[in-house]
Amino acid sequence: MTYLYIGKKRRTKEDPRFVMGRGRYVADVALPGMKHVALVASPHPSARIASIRTEAALAHAGVHCVLTGEEFCANTDSLQIGVDAPEVTRWALAHGVVRYAGEWVAAVVADTRALAEDAAELVEVEYDPLPYVIDPEASLEPGAVLVHPAHGSNVLYHRKFVWGPVEEAFEKAEHRIAFRAVWGRNATVPIETFGVAAQWDAGTQMLDIWASIQMPKFPDQTARALRLPGNAVRVHYDVDVGGSYGVKRGIKHTVLVGYLAKRLGMPVRLIEDRLENMRGGDMHGPDRFFDMQVAFDGDGTIRGLKIRAVDDVGAYAGRSPLQLAKPVTAICGPYRIPAVEYEPTSVMTNKTPQEAVRGFGQSPTNFAMERAIDRVARHLGMDRIALRTKNLIRKDEFPYTIPSGSTYDSGDYHAVVDKALAAIDYPALVRERDAARRAGGLAGIGISTCLEPSGGNSAFEVLFNPKNETTTWMDSCLVRVDLSGAVTGVMNTSSSGQGHETLVATVVGEVLERDPAAIRVVRADSLTALPSNSPVGSRMAIMLGGAAAGAAKKIKAALLAIAAHNFECSVEDLEYANGDVSLKGAPEKKLSWGQLVTIAHRNIHKMPPGMEPGLQEKFVWDVPTGGDLPTPEGRIQIYPCYAFEAHVVYVEIDRDTGKPSIRRYVCGHDCGVMINPDIVHGMTYGGIAHGIGAALYEKFAYSEDGQLESGTFMDYLIPSAFEVPELKIVDHCTPSPLTTFGQKGSGEAGYLGAPAAIANAVNDALEPLGVSIDRLPMSHAAIWERIATAHDTGSPTNEAGKR
Amino acid sequence: MTETLNAITVEVNGVPRTARVPARLSLVDWLRDELRLTGTHVGCEHGVCGACSILLDGEPIRSCLLYAVQADGHRVTTVEGLAQPDGSLSVLQDSFCEAHGLQCGYCTSGLLIAAQALLDANPHPSDAQIREAIGGNLCRCTGYQQVVEAIRLAAERGAGKITP
Amino acid sequence: MKAPPFEYARATSLAEACELLRRYGDEAKLIAGGQSLVPMMAMRLLRPAWLIDINEIAALKFVAVESEVVRTGACARQAVLERDATIGVRMPLLKQALAWVGHVQTRNRGTAGGSLAHADPSAELPLVAQVLGAGMLLRSAKGARKIAAEEFFTGPMSTAMAPDECLEEVHWPLWQERRTGSEFTELSARHGDFAMVSAAAQIALDSEGRCVRAALGLGGVGITPLAFPGLTARLVGTRLGENDFEQLAREAAAQCDPGSDLHASAAYRRHVAGVLAARALRAAHGRAESVQ
Ligand code: FES
């Protein structure tokens, strides 16, 4: 299939406004008379609030209000939670007790942010410190301090899924290994913090919201918590979001600011500063350990897998426990593994709450899985690539159904691996590594082969909470052609850098054969919008792309119908080219785009009877494989499409300091048909960089006394251009049979395999020393500690030459 | 308590701007909130991310680490001042579009400032020099790959010296 | 993250700065480049009532390479020193160290004097000052005095400067030996971050290759930057080899008293101190040897 615009190198629609400095982010929204919020945060990980005195703060210049949890919680509803735990309530402001250091206790509204901060310092809060629990394993112990005593336990979710004959596989297998892999608490940490501005109009009784948001059901949840009808909240989606990658879910911020704006009758905004963002912004990501067991035969055939995953969600939960559910849909990775046991546990501690992070729990799982594959190879003395090649699902096996009931749509994993190895010149790389080792260095090659499930519905909700039967997860697009013949696409959510305007324009241009550069794409607000579930789960190329194509196809059909009516022929007799319609075999019998548009808008006498005048079509569609509830064993299909990535990375480690340096990086990537390759590549590069951070640098670290130690950009280490090396991506294309153009998702690409590959590379480098490291991030100090424990001082061994 | 206001005159993108500012107002807050030059962004307010980069007397600095009052008598160039006199994109800006050296755009103004300063001083930088010049600008979207490509492209196309 | 309110005074001369300091005493803080001060104020860790801006004092920005010393005004920007060709040739240690200081944008504003006065024990320039035995010319309304780096650095973020004193000049001694080599190296999590450990070494050789002078310093492993004159004195008169570097580095590391933090334990820092010390000595020696 060749396309006019899809897959071509084309400039994006969004870039020009950003390079001019003309983006419109939430902090750029200036409402007349707008007031500013600063927050008072708890210094304690757990405490009873004995009293709050606000007089001094209220007396400070420019202060309009000091709001505490007492009033706020009485007048708003608790935020929603993804699992069935009604006692685990959560509001933006603590009421009665605080459950983590940094939790918001009071909000101060003043004329400027500086004045609000001055006054926040004057709010006097008296705390009675309470016992707390920071370590997730301690939190699971009987008798542990309870984060939410009313819930009766620190466990938010636990279940043991068994798919296939797991015990039998473990009994019959020739070999078994067990190990623990630990994923450090990190997050996407966008360079823009979360921000929201709100304005209540007493005349229309409507709350207008501008927010830096990427969140499904955001307007509905805001309205519900504020006890307003859904149509009294209008969220403006034409706000540029300065990066999100999952975490921009400032629902608590928004309910707080919405409440203040309504209560004060003034526009109010809260732009988190970086300290608030890191400590109290509730955007930390998975904090997880895996107890992995693998059963396999001497020839490398993997027979079964047992995964116990414990995830520390912190002190409250929104959708975060569901980050243990997405991995169900790719539980055996890209491998043929017939029997899997999966035991996820979501546990609370007195830490900052967790939010959705790029990959929704998949990257940590891929890391554990890929460490397992490398450990199996090492156990057997088998080549890591040969082991993967043996177990990877073959291209002729698709569609392939895994034990947990999900069917992978398509792929050619072996081809992608081969391309990646060729691109990095693998034999030469092995020689380079071995030469480095012979020279006394520590050098390693890491490989990971991982999946990106994409375009899913939200059925992990019902998987983890049978009371929540959400299976619909639609997206939509409206396409209109105006009287001048210009085309406008209307999308129904905000974007945070994924290029959705380019996506819509490209797809609509492709279908209508009109230049995408001339197609404008705008965003409805939440009251004028068609339904959308926002850009989560690598879904927009699939879902918004599909919706835009669907709407454009309806426009095209309308044009054909108009022409057929005027030529008194059937649609099958007509030919559509670049917007003009002509009679097959008689090109002079033609109605041009302009003429057809004019008929649609002005000449109802030339319109087919019963046809709507004007030229606008909407298309709403649901996830192609969506709709089924899980089986009693928890088998489920959530994601229709599965993209694949194969990372190959070369790392050298300074033996004396443990400092790793990434020397070469190649990622083979197959996400089906790419709508705009520059955009796909960009997101993949960014995902890899984030993965480098997760593997080597980034951690929300807590001290034993429950304080966040990495609450600034000086201590939370986002990789810079010094740490991220030159990256190379090699594309492969296996179209998805389920989507409009064969596209799959790619918004989480790179991040899903990078931490695994880097961990494998570091471990390959450490292998001659006989030590390993399975805990991320692998700080310089942590790597050095492993080196220091090695008995063997690392003379080149017979490992050299083994790939 | 009212704060003392200090009279300042700063040449911003070639235009003298006067104001009376409290001493604690950072340059970036003044540019954004008072002059409404919102192209310069705030990412950390503690000097690490580089999103707030501007040129002060032609040199790239972090505008969150300067009080507006300190800029009195100096020249400031923001991303809004990078375009060509007729308002069209500069070679560097155009190269960022061509190479898709950005995604969400939030770090982009800072990167453009850092890159323009580099090219002003060194029209043909190596990749290592490009990475050195942007090493103080954190970007979470791009992994820097297409940013480096964009700056390389701009250098090839002679991004030239455009800063006043 | 907005600073608490303060009053601003722009000094146009050193005398004026001193007069303001005299008037406001410890209510006041001098601001030079502000690259450390401003974030601390934004986080409200520091709350001066007065900020005295010395950035506009032209007389504090000079760089003068003299026969025995490089004199730099307290407000000379780090980037200016880094780009100064003469410093690059005559005092390469300073240039080597500057490459590790923050990033381009912070060096364009940050000053060498400000970094010394801030006295972060893991910062690069205080280590260079300590290793070379730089002299600090301090001025107050009462007059001037000069003290050596050794007395200047008194603890983490603290110096021997009185509240009414201003750093006026830094005198970086030039070694006269033709065959002098130096090296600055450090380990940080990311490039441009504060060092977990830094090491600086300078070695001068005679024409026979015997050591005539040596200096070694370590940063980030004590309450001030550390120099080891007692240890390096032993090298004088000898031909240095790998064992000397290792031995000296080991002893220097043993004298360190590092702390633990999020990024590195005390044990790791001490270990790395030994590693970097040996590397710095080795590289400095190699450079000295390469001078014919
Ligand atoms: S906002 Fe100035 S460096 Fe981050």
Ligand code: FES
């Ligand atoms: S483009 Fe989004 S942070 Fe750089």
